[in-house]
Every structure is written in structure tokens, then in C-alpha cells.
Amino acid sequence: MAVPKQKKGRGATHTRRSANSKLEAPARSVCPQCGAPKLPHHVCPNCGHYKDREVIVTE
Secondary structure, X not given: OOOXXXXXXXXXXXXXXXXXXXXXXXXXXXXXOOOOEEOOOOOOOOOOEEOOEEOOOOO
């Protein structure tokens, strides 16, 4: 069975682990009512509409 000759350094370990932890901006969609950017499957914070219905009354 293969055994490593030397211990891997901390830098190599952290580099390997951090390769998959890239930060990405959350997905955005456009509200069909007011055209403001919003999160998908969420109520629009600008106009309060969700799926062509007014869910939250905004002034």
C-alpha cells in the first residue's frame, strides 16, 4: 500500500480545500411588475408582488 514519504504542508492543504469555496453573487431576476431586480421565487421588495399578485402592501 502506498504511503506518503512526507507530510503535506499547511499551505497545500488549505489551497486544495479552498479551491471549491469560491463566493458567487446570488442569482437575480427582474420583477415583471416594476422591473426592479429581485431574488428568484421571492416577493419583490420594491412593489410587493409575487406571481402577478400583490402579497405585501407597499406605499
